Amino acid sequence: MRTVDLSAATWRKSSYSNSDGGACVEVAGDFPDVVPVRDSKSPESPALVFSAVGWAAFVAAVRHGELTA
Numbered sequence: 001m002r003t004v005d006l007s008a009a010t011w012r013k014s015s016y017s018n019s020d021g022g023a024c025v026e027v028a029g030d031f032p033d034v035v036p037v038r039d040s041k042s043p044e045s046p047a048l049v050f051s052a053v054g055w056a057a058f059v060a061a062v063r064h065g066e067l068t069a
Contacts, residue, residue, distance in 0.1 A: 011028050034051060
């Protein structure tokens with residue numbers, strides 16, 4: 001397993017996060033091969049790190065309504 005140093009990450013809140021404090025997801029886009037994701041309500045908690053290819057596939061599936069609850 002590869003460790004990614006996130007100390008210099010620039011985090012941005014997802015445009016899909018709501019404004020009432022719930023469902024707040026932040027991503028860091030300044031890594032070429034991976035996409036770190038964290039809960040903005042708990043930034044000190046560990047981030048999940050996805051491959052850039054896997055993250056792109058996930059985002060595409062969300063945009064096309066392919067994922068349902």
